[in-house]
Amino acid sequence: MQVMVVTVDVVVLAAATAVYLAVTMLLGYLGYRRTKTAEDFLLAGRDSHPVIIALSYGATFISTSAIVGFGGVAANLGMGLIWLTVLNIGAGVLIAFVVFGRRTRMIGQRLGAVTFPDLMGKCYRSPFMQYGTGVVILAGMPLYTSAIRIGGARFIEATIGVP
Amino acid sequence: MFGINDIQIVLGYGLAIGFTLACIVYGIASRNAGDGRDG
Numbered sequence A: 001m002q003v004m005v006v007t008v009d010v011v012v013l014a015a016a017t018a019v020y021l022a023v024t025m026l027l028g029y030l031g032y033r034r035t036k037t038a039e040d041f042l043l044a045g046r047d048s049h050p051v052i053i054a055l056s057y058g059a060t061f062i063s064t065s066a067i068v069g070f071g072g073v074a075a076n077l078g079m080g081l082i083w084l085t086v087l088n089i090g091a092g093v094l095i096a097f098v099v100f101g102r103r104t105r106m107i108g109q110r111l112g113a114v115t116f117p118d119l120m121g122k123c124y125r126s127p128f129m130q131y132g133t134g135v136v137i138l139a140g141m142p143l144y145t146s147a148i149r150i151g152g153a154r155f156i157e158a159t160i161g162v163p
Numbered sequence B: 001m002f003g004i005n006d007i008q009i010v011l012g013y014g015l016a017i018g019f020t021l022a023c024i025v026y027g028i029a030s031r032n033a034g035d036g037r038d039g
Helices: A010-034 A038-046 A050-061 A064-077 A079-111 A116-123 A127-160 B007-029
Strands: none
Touching: A050 B007, A064 A079, A064 A127, A079 A116, A079 B007, A116 A127
């Protein structure tokens, strides 16, 4: 099997990374200037523009698992993987927001909840629910992010040839 | 269609794009729904 190796100009990559970091730091500073309360910090004052939320959701969900992982699975199994997208957008986003969106916002605002464990704890008046969901996130997040990091490292390895 | 021979794949693309548009329309129509400010 013939393997095509694509190399990336390291100077261009470094320049793009520097611009990205500069913009990130500038946005961080602007956010810092406008942040007064914990709700401002954690939820952007509950007043984020929908486009910002959409971009944030996309950046969160479309990680290396989607780009590298799904690409690899599609290469192995075929384009039938498009049905994952259909169910993800149809059931995972549309139906979830139609059924739960309004209620979740209403309850979260009424209870002043700022995180998912906070919402669970206040909604059910149960410290067990709050700490339990927190522990699930605490245990699951490193497993998920480590897979993402491995995917990112593989991507860099294949792209710029760093072993 | 579009170089894709399998009708199931074309259907998948159609549904994915359709659901995406539905998400956008629903989001615009119900922006800030459940917010105390709009009742």
